[in-house]
Amino acid sequence: MIPEVKELKNSIECLLFVSGEPLxxxxxxxxxxxxxxxxxxxxxxxxxxxxxxxxxxxxxxxGVQMCTNPQYACWIKKLSNSPNNDKLSFGALEALAVIAYNQPVTKAEIEFVRGVNSVAQIQKLLEKRLARVVGRKDVPGHPFLYGTTKEFLKCFGLSDISYLPPISSDKKVEIVG
Incomplete structure (x- = not known):
């Protein structure tokens, strides 16, 4: 390998290692x-x-990011020696899916799709920075509109939202309004 290329390669590797976020x-x-x-x-x-x-x-x-191979997650978990309390509940994952596939979307629209109150789930997603307020809907009451974040993309290993897997037509719920 040409010394100059090796130097660039090592430099990029170092940047990715210390960054902690996509570059x-x-x-x-x-x-x-x-x-x-x-x-x-x-x-x-x-x-x-x-x-x-x-x-x-x-x-x-x-961007690009260096991260651990999920195959070795068990060793990382042992190192941290603490139970994983950061897991999202099924309801929070469901609310996140509604946001991801329908963004921008209001709380009422999320609740319409889920069929249940979703305040706690939305709050959890906001706390974990997987969802964020992206604006207000131009209807009476001007409710918040929610969308996903870069953290969501990082967490699910997506370059952008277009890489979400398609939903089968029998599982789609149309939000009216």
């Missing part, structure tokens, strides 16, 4: 003073190298 190719290129296609090529090489390792490099939330 855009543009930002990486600016930091290491090179072109985006060069960064893209090196990222692809790193992704191939990390294929069967404890760490991975994923394309998420409009």
């Amino acid at each position: 855009s190719l543009k930002k990486i290129a600016q930091i290491i003073d090179t072109d985006i296609p060069v960064v893209e090529s090196i990222i692809k090489q790193l992704q191939d190298e990390y294929q069967e390792r404890g760490l991975m490099i994923l394309n998420v939330a409009g």
